[in-house]
Amino acid sequence: MGSEHRVGGKVITFGENVNTDVIIPGRYLVSIDPAELAEHAFEPLGPETQARLRASDVVVAGRNFGCGSAREQAATCLIGAGITAVVAASFSRVFFRNAINTGLIAVESPAAAEAAADGDEMWIDYDAGTVETGGQTFPFSPYPPVLQEIMADGGLIPHLMASFSAGGSR
Amino acid sequence: MTGQTFAQKAIERASGTTGLVPGQIVDAYPDLYMSHTASWRCIRTLEKMGVDRLYDVDRVAMVMDHLSPAMNAKTAGHHALCREFAQKMGVKHFFDVNSGIAHIVLMEHGLVRPGQFIIGTDSHSTIYGALGAFGTGVGFSEITAAWVTGKLWIKVPESVRIVIDGELAPGVYAKDVMLKLIGDLGADGLTYDSVEFTGSYVAGMSVSERMTFCNLAMEMGAKNAYVAPDDATLAYLDEAGVPRDELEVLLPDADATYRSTVHLDGPTLAPQIAVPHTVDNVVGVDDVAGTKLDQVFIGSCANAKYDDLVIAAEVLAGHQVAPGLRLIVTPASATIMARAAENGVLTTLIQAGAMITNPGCGACAGAGGAMTDGETTLSTANRNFQGRMGSYDSKIFLSSPATAAASAIRGVITDPREIVAEVVV
Ligand code: SF4
Numbered sequence: 395m396g397s398e399h400r401v402g403g404k405v406i407t408f409g410e411n412v413n414t415d416v417i418i419p420g421r422y423l424v425s426i427d428p429a430e431l432a433e434h435a436f437e438p439l440g441p442e443t444q445a446r447l448r449a450s451d452v453v454v455a456g457r458n459f460g461c462g463s464a465r466e467q468a469a470t471c472l473i474g475a476g477i478t479a480v481v482a483a484s485f486s487r488v489f490f491r492n493a494i495n496t497g498l499i500a501v502e503s504p505a506a507a508e509a510a511a512d513g514d515e516m517w518i519d520y521d522a523g524t525v526e527t528g529g530q531t532f533p534f535s536p537y538p539p540v541l542q543e544i545m546a547d548g549g550l551i552p553h554l555m556a557s558f559s560a561g562g563s564r
Numbered sequence: 565m566t567g568q569t570f571a572q573k574a575i576e577r578a579s580g581t582t583g584l585v586p587g588q589i590v591d592a593y594p595d596l597y598m599s600h601t602a603s604w605r606c607i608r609t610l611e612k613m614g615v616d617r618l619y620d621v622d623r624v625a626m627v628m629d630h631l632s633p634a635m636n637a638k639t640a641g642h643h644a645l646c647r648e649f650a651q652k653m654g655v656k657h658f659f660d661v662n663s664g665i666a667h668i669v670l671m672e673h674g675l676v677r678p679g680q681f682i683i684g685t686d687s688h689s690t691i692y693g694a695l696g697a698f699g700t701g702v703g704f705s706e707i708t709a710a711w712v713t714g715k716l717w718i719k720v721p722e723s724v725r726i727v728i729d730g731e732l733a734p735g736v737y738a739k740d741v742m743l744k745l746i747g748d749l750g751a752d753g754l755t756y757d758s759v760e761f762t763g764s765y766v767a768g769m770s771v772s773e774r775m776t777f778c779n780l781a782m783e784m785g786a787k788n789a790y791v792a793p794d795d796a797t798l799a800y801l802d803e804a805g806v807p808r809d810e811l812e813v814l815l816p817d818a819d820a821t822y823r824s825t826v827h828l829d830g831p832t833l834a835p836q837i838a839v840p841h842t843v844d845n846v847v848g849v850d851d852v853a854g855t856k857l858d859q860v861f862i863g864s865c866a867n868a869k870y871d872d873l874v875i876a877a878e879v880l881a882g883h884q885v886a887p888g889l890r891l892i893v894t895p896a897s898a899t900i901m902a903r904a905a906e907n908g909v910l911t912t913l914i915q916a917g918a919m920i921t922n923p924g925c926g927a928c929a930g931a932g933g934a935m936t937d938g939e940t941t942l943s944t945a946n947r948n949f950q951g952r953m954g955s956y957d958s959k960i961f962l963s964s965p966a967t968a969a970a971s972a973i974r975g976v977i978t979d980p981r982e983i984v985a986e987v988v989v
Contacts, residue, residue: 413947415947416949416950419952420929426608458751458752458755458785461785462687463686464684464686464702464703466605484755487787488701488702488703491706495703495705495706540589540717541717549705550706551709554613555613558615
């Protein structure tokens with residue numbers, strides 16, 4: 395503990411192959427505002443799920459979370475809904491990239507995803523590479539250095555801007 | 565040194581490195597950055613960054629395909645922003661709302677070449693493998709970053725080989741092969757993998773069929789897909805105006821290492837259908853034949869190319885669409901639409917009762933062709949996710965253009981071989 399990269403809180407769980415059209419329907423992609431997008435996150439699953447999402451901090455899911463489209467808003471809308479991390483058995487590759495690039499923590503840990511239920515607490519420390527839930531600690535392999543740098547700056551665009559102001563070449 | 569896969573070679577070329585192995589992360593410099601209607605998000609992000617100098621404006625390709633023509637003021641504003649930006653920055657490869665679906669338009673215009681490394685704000689960018697290029701989807705922030713820095717991080721993937729041998733039976737098409745593979749391997753069966761298609765069936769495929777293959781590989785999670793360029797590829801590139809002496813064909817080595825090899829026997833395959841609400845929920849057409857349909861959509865980057873329209877027209881010729889059923893045909897590009905008009909394909913479709921829309925993503929992106937509660941569409945697109953075409957309480961089934969056309973005639977899901985048989989008798 396004591397790591398500045400420890401985030402977490404209340405869990406909301408989803409099943410396998412949760413696709414981007416369910417996370418954020420295509421009709422709302424005319425916006426890139428996290429708060430506006432958050433209003434429509436998981437809309438196909440109904441208002442009860444949406445209310446629970448907004449009261450949660452960590453999304454926990456099965457295999458292939460975020461499969462489907464390359465829409466970056468699938469990550470942005472979760473951030474807008476107050477989600478700080480997604481822990482899944484596995485991710486679709488574009489969702490994983492979009493999560494890192496928007497500063498949303500995405501951790502692949504089948505064991506941790508299996509261990510948590512709706513309403514549980516879960517804490518993720520991505521410096522230490524651990525997920526804690528229900529009194530158990532699950533290790534995961536830390537991000538490679540390139541991705542760590544992007545995450546530390548809060549996403550790809552802030553990272554680029556930081557590199558420019560640090561005397562970058564452009 | 566052991567042999568290399570296509571992905572290893574393509575990433576080495578794009579990153580200027582050698583000896584890459586799967587799992588390594590490098591910076592690659594893409595040959596082309598495709599952004600579709602999402603381009604406005606890149607432009608806004610660029611403005612926020614306060615940057616107005618691009619790494620190489622000639623590598624920027626923008627296509628207004630998803631919501632075209634604009635159906636409201638907001639979308640019209642996005643299009644206007646893109647137009648102005650293209651004008652101001654000197655973006656040569658800007659294609660406006662009349663052009664068609666980005667993937668197809670770029671290939672038709674010779675902007676996709678063998679061996680190139682191409683990123684796009686669209687998951688189906690895997691389609692560029694149909695011409696032997698490395699294509700992969702990314703978010704709009706990454707395209708914006710590439711506009712500025714020219715590069716992106718990429719992990720060298722493991723490769724999987726899919727071997728398809730033998731001819732397909734009449735009435736069975738490339739789409740059926742892919743649906744079968746997606747059903748067997750699952751929606752995450754090839755996540756992070758580079759997929760190389762090979763085998764005697766693949767060698768005989770048209771470029772149009774290769775596009776269907778590489779497009780749908782994404783639905784198994786693939787990072788990119790690939791068919792080795794051959795004479796058919798060269799003929800396509802000739803037509804697209806790509807000079808042969810500019811080609812850099814990359815072929816995998818015979819002794820390259822693959823994580824696994826999957827075999828599929830062509831001749832034994834029947835028409836396949838993906839049932840709601842996931843693409844890997846696949847059954848033989850017999851299992852769902854008779855399912856009542858409200859709408860049939862022949863469109864999308866997966867199956868609205870010229871050959872697809874011809875196949876649909878052949879099935880529909882001399883027939884009428886079932887009473888009460890809406891048949892929407894959306895050609896993938898303006899070039900395809902013109903050719904189909906010239907050769908009477910559109911007339912055949914219209915006479916059968918089809919409604920032809922402007923080229924683009926159309927109903928696949930939810931622009932027109934929406935469904936109300938309780939309705940069902942059979943679509944030739946690549947996704948059947950809940951709510952993708954209107955109501956969350958509607959259903960999308962996926963099939964080949966032949967199955968879609970046959971089903972439009974009967975008003976229920978129909979094995980296309982039954983309609984073809986009728987004509988023969
Ligand atoms: S046709 Fe459909 S799948 Fe293809 S790019 Fe357009 S919206 Fe995406």
